[in-house]
Amino acid sequence: MRYLPKSPQDRIDMLAAIGEVTPGVSSIDDLFATIPAEYQFKRDLAIPRQHGESEIVDAFKTFAAGNATGYTSFLGAGVYRHYKPVLIDTVVSRGEFLTSYTPYQPEIAQGTLQAMFEFQTMICELTGMEIANASMYDGSTGAAEAIMMAVRVTGRNAAVLARTVHPEYREVIHTYAQHQAIPTAEVPFDRETGRVDLASLDASITPDTACVLIQSPNFFGTIEDVAAIAEIAHAKGALLIVSIAEAVSLGVVRPPAEADIVSLEAQSFGVALSFGGPYCGVIACKEKFLRQMPGRLVGETKDASGKRGFVLTLSTREQHIRREKATSNICTNQALVALMVTVFLTVYGKEGLRELGEHNLAKANFASRSFTADGGARQLFTTAPFFNEFVLDLPESAEDINTALLKEKIIGGLPLRKWYPELGPNASLWCATELTTRAQIDATTHALSTVAVPAGAAR
Amino acid sequence: MSDKFIGTPKKATTHTNQNEDLIFEKSSPGKKAYRMPALDVPAVNAQEILGDVARKDLGIMPELSEIELVRHFTRMSTWNYAIDLGMYPLGSCTMKYNGRINELVARFEGIAEAHPYQPESLSQGVLSIMSTLSDALIEITGMDAITLQPAAGAHGEFTGILLVRAYHESKGNPRKKIIIPDSAHGTNPATAAVCGYQVANLKSNPQGMVDVTELEKMVDEDTAALMLTNPSTIGVFESEIHRIADILHAKGALLYMDGANMNALVGKTRPGDFGVDVMHLNLHKTFSTPHGGGGPGSGPVACKAILEPFLPTPILAKKGDGTLTLDYNRPQTVGRVRMFYGNFGMFVRALAYILANGPDGLRQTTEDAVLNANYLRAKLSDTFDLPYKTPSLHEVVFSDKLQARNGVKTGDMGKRMIDYGFHAYTTSFPLIVPGAMMIEPTESESREELDLLVDALKQIAQEAAENPDLVKTAPHTTRLQRLDETGAARKPILRWKAPVASTPLTPDTAAKEW
Structure with missing residues (x-):
């Protein structure tokens, strides 16, 4: 086996060395003698046989060929296709980053630690928060952890969630909340703007409400009025948590500085779609909530000779010290993905993030105009600003139109009926990023105009 | 370095590595490391179309050229120790070699660019990866069913204990406590607490193993499960494992196995055969996905058939025509523990590792x-x-x-x-x-x-x-000496600030600040 660095003679010699100290050990089986005989597994595992490296390549080429390639896609909905600068792979492919452990020995982990400190700093700048942790699993679990954090901070036990938060985030939150005895209430959206309905929000906050969780841009792509929502939440003593699923929006959209906690999914910053993960959650917040923050934190300090260095810090919040009293059970985070994000953010930097955001705005604007002007679709929620996603009300069922578009090698928007039946069967969520070309938009507009008008006649 | 050692270290010598400031300290206005493609649609003015939700500026975000970025991260990388440099004897962490083929195949276009909501008919390849890995892990553990959704080991524990809870609730009573040996990882008690259980601490016997007599006294009708690491954190197989399982099962309680040490068992014995009801695996330990400085991990949870109805939604299923599908119609599910289907990229790497080994290689490993x-x-x-x-x-x-x-x-x-x-x-x-x-x-x-x-x-x-x-006073040969961790916690500096903002605070303001 090519990963095992031993000759047959090494194994014989090492067993002999063990036998000298431990009488009775003369074979490998003797080392496993503590496993009761009836549970010793004597046959070969029924799994694929040992493959040569070229065979592994072939096997995964076959797997890869079983998926959509060469399609134009307008899918977003919590995971976004952006260009990934080559430098990201250059950096994360270095074994010193890829194959190092959690930096518990800071003297030989300064590379990882300094990068995490830079990550935390940039997340603070982007979100308008004062502190950020070194990552969470993803945006959905991060949002759930943010709610539990708000419960600890306020001493209140209920949460109010906007219906415009990603439906799968809300499902995850429900899974976490039910065993923490955290009741959740849902706030509907305004049918004109697609934003949180402020009157309903105000009515749903009670003296038990620890926090209000919104997403912005929300699941429909619409940018919420964070300041107005914060005012309503704060007036009743509740914290405001803003979840951000499309991080690239932060290049042009005002940071949610009025929030108390921001839960960000940073996948958009250079992380592959990879069928849903690994991605990179992160929690940022006001400094006064530091002691209730879950997850790892990197802090600046000095070494014995006074030189600047970085360490994991405030671990008394964490499970390996506090055990059942910890702020969370999280241990492993998404460090390497956070490094990818850090490289992405430094490549684009101050000017590039703005320019990237503007390209996304331009493409989404052009696409929505084309689809509505010439593709027979109607755009919903046009009275509020949107970033790179928008909801279309199509002339026929979104599923049927997608089926027709697939024949043109186009993957249309995500049908919303499953989660938002109130929008009817024809609504779907479309996304255009800087990678969407005008030619793709034009071809899709043309395809929409032929498959969808007049209703039912195209097939 | 002779004055720093009694003998001469055979493996190490000192060498120059380079200093590198924080990225923000190296930044200069106007430098760029990117170039956007030509815009093929009309440009928009963000301030105009976003109005009062438009961003005004990006503050301290860095501005550097590409070569400066390459050197920045490369220099920092040389300050790290890594498996690629040498042995990493961290007990419990399983720092094994990470095969490079795993990285290559995870980047194949059809795999890396698969959108989680793309049509199922165009996702059969990625679903096959999940299915092939699931089958292999079920065989390796001897369990009946599996979910790949949990994002890491502790997240797997959370999922596993939710299954335990749902199982007991289906019998009419979720029960109150989880028994955890004093030798356990800190995640175990933290998980029990997150799932709404009390933690009952089980003292180890003089051999460092489960005190079976004590366990027998503790297990009652309020006991939901025992969370057991096997082999234990001192590396010892719990020889009385079946008695332990019997004691629990006699009172209707379940046996949860923390699979952190599964790399001691693969191909030699199977938890499903020795009485375990539910367990998690750490793909970043046993199945060689890279630790990456602290993640990402992946924590699949395998269980016996009695717990299968409660698995997180969706689960992978096969349709009548042989194609794979995601089944969301699971009335007894504990719900979702993560959006989408888990850390899929880690499934790819773990499967590549299993293929590289085969049954003989895994046993030899x-x-x-x-x-x-x-x-x-x-x-x-x-x-x-x-x-x-x-x-x-x-x-x-x-x-x-x-x-x-x-x-x-x-x-x-x-x-x-x-x-x-x-x-x-x-x-x-x-x-x-x-x-x-x-x-x-x-x-x-x-x-x-x-x-x-x-x-x-x-x-x-x-x-x-x-x-x-x-x-x-060690270490003596590193670029930094021992770091002041107490000082870091007492006065936390968790982000860089531009010099004007980081003027030392007076003691009075400092107290308020922190």
Whole structure:
């Protein structure tokens, strides 16, 4: 086996060395003698046989060929296709980053630690928060952890969630909340703007409400009025948590500085779609909530000779010290993905993030105009600003139109009926990023105009 | 470096590495490391179309050129220790070699660019990866069903205990407590608490194993489960595992196995055969997905058929026509624990590892891991105190008892290993061993590397006897000396601020600030 660095003679010699100290050990089986005989597994595992490296390549080429390639896609909905600068792979492919452990020995982990400190700093700048942790699993679990954090901070036990938060985030939150005895209430959206309905929000906050969780841009792509929502939440003593699923929006959209906690999914910053993960959650917040923050934190300090260095810090919040009293059970985070994000953010930097955001705005604007002007679709929620996603009300069922578009090698928007039946069967969520070309938009507009008008006649 | 050592370290020598400021300190306005493609649609003015939700500026975000970025991250990388540089004997963490083919195949376009909501008919390849990996993990564990959704080991624990809870609730009573041995990882009690359970602490017996008599007294109708790490955190197989399972099952309680140490068992025994009801796996430990400086991980949860109805939604299923599908119609599910389907990229790497090994390779891997640990145990047992003499599998836990007489603690010797070209072993865990030195070599170390470690540890023990201060002030050869961790926690600086904002605070404001 090519990963095992031993000759047959090494194994014989090492067993002999063990036998000298431990009488009775003369074979490998003797080392496993503590496993009761009836549970010793004597046959070969029924799994694929040992493959040569070229065979592994072939096997995964076959797997890869079983998926959509060469399609134009307008899918977003919590995971976004952006260009990934080559430098990201250059950096994360270095074994010193890829194959190092959690930096518990800071003297030989300064590379990882300094990068995490830079990550935390940039997340603070982007979100308008004062502190950020070194990552969470993803945006959905991060949002759930943010709610539990708000419960600890306020001493209140209920949460109010906007219906415009990603439906799968809300499902995850429900899974976490039910065993923490955290009741959740849902706030509907305004049918004109697609934003949180402020009157309903105000009515749903009670003296038990620890926090209000919104997403912005929300699941429909619409940018919420964070300041107005914060005012309503704060007036009743509740914290405001803003979840951000499309991080690239932060290049042009005002940071949610009025929030108390921001839960960000940073996948958009250079992380592959990879069928849903690994991605990179992160929690940022006001400094006064530091002691209730879950997850790892990197802090600046000095070494014995006074030189600047970085360490994991405030671990008394964490499970390996506090055990059942910890702020969370999280241990492993998404460090390497956070490094990818850090490289992405430094490549684009101050000017590039703005320019990237503007390209996304331009493409989404052009696409929505084309689809509505010439593709027979109607755009919903046009009275509020949107970033790179928008909801279309199509002339026929979104599923049927997608089926027709697939024949043109186009993957249309995500049908919303499953989660938002109130929008009817024809609504779907479309996304255009800087990678969407005008030619793709034009071809899709043309395809929409032929498959969808007049209703039912195209097939 | 001769004055810094009694002997001469065989593995390490000092070398120059370069200084590198924080990215923000190197930034200058107007530098760029990117170039956007030509915009093929009309440009928009963000301020105009976003109005009052438009962003005004991006503050301290960096501005540098590409070569500066390459050097920035490359220089920082040289400050890290890594498996690619040498042995990482961190007990419990399983720092094994990460095959590079895994990285290549995870980047194939059809895999890396698969959108989680793309049509199922265009996702059969990625679903097949999940299905093939699931089948292999079920066979390896001897369980009946699996979910790949949990994002890491602790997240797997959370999922597993939710299954336990849902199972008991389906019988009419969720029960109140989870029993956890005092040798357990900290995630176990933290998980029980997150799932709404009380933690009942089970003291280990004098051999460091589950005290079966004590367990029998503790288990009652309020007990939901025992969370057991097997082999335990001292590397010992719980020989009475079936009695443990019987005691639990007799009272309707379940046996949860923390699979952190599954790399000691693969191909040699199966948890499903010895009475485990539910367990998690750490793909970043046993199945070689890279640790990456602390993640991403992946924590699949395997269970017996009685728990299958409660698995997180969706689950993978096969349709009548043989194609794969995601089944969301699961009325008894505990719900979702993560959006989408889990850390899919880690599934790809774990499956590539399993293919590279096959059944013979996986068995040999386990045998070599156990051989390596026992070799170190044999070679070092005259140098360090071995608190538990029970035969161990994949790791060995010594204590600093002999060296502590000279004031040299486990943490000091761990730091000193750095000077000898190694990462430290795990210090001060498990908690049942005062001054623990927990060593897990994994199968990835050659005999030569193991002998270098033995030499280094013996020299360090000699230094502890002859010149304890040399060890207590280690490391001496790193770019930074010991870091002030207490100071870091007392006055946390968690982000860089532009110099004007980071003017030292007066003590009075500092108190308010922190």
